[in-house]
Amino acid sequence: MAISISVVLLLLVLAVIFLRNGGLKLSHAIVCALLGFFLAGTSMAPTIQEGIAATANVVGSLRP
16 A cells, blocks of 8 residues: 555656646646546556556665
């Protein structure tokens, strides 16, 4: 759950930055948000969540 919240917050911060810089229109942000909500209700949601969790584990295990 902590990874999901972190990813959502990161995407929210990026969306706000893009909106302020004019690189992302409000209509584009709304479409992306709706796509995310609809995608979360499909059978692909667990696969996407597992992929994100696996990627976070790999990145978290890297030591500089």
